[in-house]
Amino acid sequence: MPWRLATAGITRQEQSLIQSAVSLYLSGSGWQFSHDPGDADVVIVGPQLRDPGSVARNAVRVRVTDGPCEREETHLRRPVRYRELLRTLRALSSGETVTSDRSGAPGDTILALVHRAIDAGGIHYIDHEAFAPVRIDADAGFYSVFGGRQLPVTYFREPAGRFTASARHRQETAGAWSEPRRLEGLRWTAALHAGGGSLLPPLNPDSVIGLIRWPDFSRLPHAPAHMRLAACLHRRPAALGDVARETGHGKAEVADFINAARELGLVRIEAEAGRRATGRNTQPLGLVSRIRMRLSGLGDHHRGECP
Amino acid sequence: MKGEIKIVVTGPMGAGKTTAINALAGDGAVSTDQGASDEVGEVKATTTVAMDYAEIGLDGDERLRIYGTPGQRRFRYMWEILADGALGFIILVDATRKDPAGDMEIYLENFAPFLEKSGAVIGITKQSAGDDAAAALAERLANRGASWPVLPIDPRRQSDVVVALDALMAVLEFGDACDARLREAP
Numbered sequence: 402m403p404w405r406l407a408t409a410g411i412t413r414q415e416q417s418l419i420q421s422a423v424s425l426y427l428s429g430s431g432w433q434f435s436h437d438p439g440d441a442d443v444v445i446v447g448p449q450l451r452d453p454g455s456v457a458r459n460a461v462r463v464r465v466t467d468g469p470c471e472r473e474e475t476h477l478r479r480p481v482r483y484r485e486l487l488r489t490l491r492a493l494s495s496g497e498t499v500t501s502d503r504s505g506a507p508g509d510t511i512l513a514l515v516h517r518a519i520d521a522g523g524i525h526y527i528d529h530e531a532f533a534p535v536r537i538d539a540d541a542g543f544y545s546v547f548g549g550r551q552l553p554v555t556y557f558r559e560p561a562g563r564f565t566a567s568a569r570h571r572q573e574t575a576g577a578w579s580e581p582r583r584l585e586g587l588r589w590t591a592a593l594h595a596g597g598g599s600l601l602p603p604l605n606p607d608s609v610i611g612l613i614r615w616p617d618f619s620r621l622p623h624a625p626a627h628m629r630l631a632a633c634l635h636r637r638p639a640a641l642g643d644v645a646r647e648t649g650h651g652k653a654e655v656a657d658f659i660n661a662a663r664e665l666g667l668v669r670i671e672a673e674a675g676r677r678a679t680g681r682n683t684q685p686l687g688l689v690s691r692i693r694m695r696l697s698g699l700g701d702h703h704r705g706e707c708p
Numbered sequence: 709m710k711g712e713i714k715i716v717v718t719g720p721m722g723a724g725k726t727t728a729i730n731a732l733a734g735d736g737a738v739s740t741d742q743g744a745s746d747e748v749g750e751v752k753a754t755t756t757v758a759m760d761y762a763e764i765g766l767d768g769d770e771r772l773r774i775y776g777t778p779g780q781r782r783f784r785y786m787w788e789i790l791a792d793g794a795l796g797f798i799i800l801v802d803a804t805r806k807d808p809a810g811d812m813e814i815y816l817e818n819f820a821p822f823l824e825k826s827g828a829v830i831g832i833t834k835q836s837a838g839d840d841a842a843a844a845l846a847e848r849l850a851n852r853g854a855s856w857p858v859l860p861i862d863p864r865r866q867s868d869v870v871v872a873l874d875a876l877m878a879v880l881e882f883g884d885a886c887d888a889r890l891r892e893a894p
Contacts, residue, residue, distance in 0.1 A: 614846045615857035618875065619868045632878035636855045647882075688713065688795075689877045691766045696877070699732070699764075699870045 404432045406490070407441035410450025411465050415481050419445060422486050432490065443493060445477070461493060484509075488599050491606065512591035512664070513561045519584075528565045532556045535587075536578055543581035550579070552587075557594035585665060589621050592664035598653030600641060601660050606652075609671035610659055611638030616667060625697065626650050630658045638671045714773040715876065716790055717760070718819065719800035720811045721779030724833040724863030726760045728800065729776045731866045732873075733762030759790055784818070791819055796876045797828040800863065801845065803835040809848045816852070827879040828854075831861040831872050855883070 406423055408416045423434040438444045438456045446456065447465040456462065464476040477489060511527065518525035518537040527535045534547040546552060595601060604610065612634035618627070629648050633639070641659070645652045662668045717725045760776030775790045777783075791797070799815045801808045812830060816823065830849065832842050846858045857875050861868040 614843070615859060615875070617842070617860055618857075619859055619861050619865075619871045625874070628874050628878040629881065631857065632855075632875075632882040635857070636882050689881045691770070692713075692764075692772055693874065693877050695764055695766050695772070696870050696874050699866060 404443060404493075405435040405441040406432055406443045406445070407435045407438040407460075408445045409438040409447070409456055411445060411447035412449075415445075415447070415465065418481060418483070419486060422483055423490075426483075426487055427490060430491070443490070463489060463493070484602065487602075492599055509561045510559060510591060510595045511557055511561065511564060512588070512595045514564055514566050515584075515588060515591055517566065524568065526567050528567070529556070529559060529563055532559075537584065537587075538581065539584075541581070542584045544584050544587050545578040545581055547578055552590070554594065557591050558597070583620060585617070586621055588664050589616070589661045593657050593661040596656055596660045598651075598656055600656045601663070604659065604663065604670070606641045609638050609640050610634060610644075611669050611671055612662060612667055613669050614667050616662055616665065625693065626654055627658055630655060631662075634659075634662075634668075638669075712773055712793065713766070713770065714775055714794050715796055715798065715873065716775050716777060716794045716819075717798045717800065718777040718787065718791075718815055719779060719831075720802060720805065720814070722805075723779065723800035723802040723811075724831075725776040725779065725800055728798075728831075728861075728863035728869045728872075729760040729762045729774055731864055732774065732869045733764075759786060787818060791822040794822060794826060796826045796880050797823060798831055798872050798876060799828055800831045800833055800861075801841075803832050803841040803860075808832065808841050809844050812845055812848065816854075827876065827883040828856045829872050829876045829879060830856060830858040831863070831868075832858060833861060833863055835860045855879075 406419070408419055411419075420434045423432050435441045438460070441457055441460050443463060444456045444460045445463045445465060448467075450456075461475065465479060465481060466476050467479050475489065475493065477485060514527050515537065518527070519539045522539045525537045525539065527537065532552065533550045535552070536545045536547070538544065592601075600606065600608070612631055615631050615635060616623070616627070618631075626648075630644065630650065633644055633648050639647070641652055641655055644650075644655045648655070659668060717728055719725055759778065762774045764772045764774070766772055775794075777787050777790050797819060799812060799819075801812045805811055816828075819828075830845055832845060835841055842858045842860050849856055849858065856879055859872055859875060861872055863869060
C-alpha cells in the first residue's frame with residue numbers, strides 16, 4: 402500500500418516541486434502523489450490553507466513555514482528544496498519526527514565549502530560574520546583558525562550560504578593563526594553536524610552499513626557514544642535502526658556518526674540489503690559501564706568541539 | 709588472583725608499554741625495569757623483566773588492574789601468568805620497526821587462547837605524520853577475521869591511553885567476549 406502524499410495551502414511552484422519529487426525520486430520507495438488532501442496519509446500544508454477540514458483527520462501534517470515551528474512538529478523551511486523534502490519524507494516513512502530547523506539542504510553546511518576547497522587545492526579562507534575565519538591548506542591537509550580559537554558546534558550547523566570563501570584574506574598576518582590542525586578533524590566535525598540527525602545521501606535508513614576501520618579516536622574529537630557505535634558497526638554491518646536498537650543510542654546520533662565516518666572513507670555500504678536479528682540487551686554491561694565511568698574522569702579525551 | 713579485573717598491555721620491546729602504564733597511573737605505577745646489559749641496551753637504557761603494574765579504583769573496593777608484560781621473548785613465561793583471567797588486551801606495536809604487522813602477529817598467536825575469550829585493541833606507537841602503518845595492521849586483522857580497532861597512540865599521553873582503554877571497553881561490550889564478569893547486571 403503506497404503512502405499517499407497531498408498538499409494544501411502552498412504555492413503552485415511548491416506544489417509542482419513536491420509533485421515532481423514524488424514521481425521522480427519516491428515512487429520507487431512506495432510514495433504516490435494525490436490531489437485530494439482528504440484522502441492522503443501525509444499532507445504538506447502551508448499558511449494559505451483555508452479549510453483545515455479538507456485535510457484527512459489522521460494524516461501526518463508537514464508544515465511549510467517561513468518562521469519558527471514547534472520543536473516536535475515535522476516541518477519544512479522555505480524555500481522548499483528537493484533534498485530537504487526527500488530527507489523529510491524518507492524519515493517520515495521510517496517513523497522519525499523531523500525537527501530540523503535549517504533552511505539549507507542537509508550537508509549544505511561548512512562541509513560543502515571544505516569539499517570545494519579540497520577539490521580546488523591550495524590555500525582557501527572561509528569567513529562567517531559571527532565566527533573566527535578559517536584557513537584551509539588543502540594540499541598539506543591542515544587548517545588553522547584565526548586567533549587560535551576553537552570552533553563551536555553552532556559553527557558547523559550554519560548553512561553554507563552564510564559563509565564566504567576566498568583565496569585571499571584581509572587578516573593574513575603572521576602569528577595570528579592557530580597552529581595547523583589536521584583537516585580530518587574539521588571534516589569529521591563538519592560531517593558530524595551536516596545531516597542534522599539524518600543520514601546524508603546516498604545513504605538512507607535502509608542502507609546496510611559497515612565500518613571498514615575505526616576512526617582515529619586519539620586524534621579526532623569524539624563523544625563516548627562513538628566508541629560503542631564504532632565497535633557495533635565494525636563487528637557486523639547493519640542498518641541505522643538496527644544499530645540504534647543494539648546500542649541503545651538514538652537514530653539521530655547513529656546517523657551523525659555514520660555521516661562523519663563516511664566523510665573519512667571509513668564506511669562501506671553492503672550490497673545485500675537485509676536486517677540482522679539482534680537479541681542483545683541494549684543496556685550497557687555492568688562492569689564495562691563502571692570502568693567506562695571511571696575512565697571518563699581521566700584525560701580530556703571526550704571533546705565535543707573540533708580541536 | 710583469578711577473579712581480579714585486569715587488562716594486559718603487551719607488545720614488543722620498546723613499543724611503549726611501560727610509558728603507557730606510567731602515563732595512566734603517574735606515580736602510582738609500579739615497574740620492574742632493570743638496566744639493559746645485553747643487546748637490548750642498544751635500543752633502550754632499561755627493560756621490563758617481570759611486569760609493569762597500575763591500578764584504577766572503581767566503585768567501592770573494586771580495582772581495575774593493568775599489567776604490562778615484558779617485551780622480550782625470553783621473559784615470555786610471564787606472559788601466560790599475566791594473561792590468565794584478563795578481561796582484555798592492549799597490544800602496542802612500534803611503527804618504526806621493520807615489520808610492525810609481523811610483530812602484531814607474534815602477540816596475536818601467543819595470546820590466542822586468551823584473546824578468543826576476550827578482546828583487544830591494537831595501539832600503534834611512534835607513527836609519524838603521513839605514515840599509515842595503522843591501515844596495514846587493520847587489513848591484517850581483518851584477514852584474520854578480528855574486528856578490533858587499530859588506533860595510533862602516543863603512550864606518553866594519558867588521554868591516548870584512556871582512548872585505547874575506552875575502545876577496549878566498547879570491543880568487550882559488542883564483541884564475542886564470554887567472560888562471565890561482563891554479564892553482571894549494571
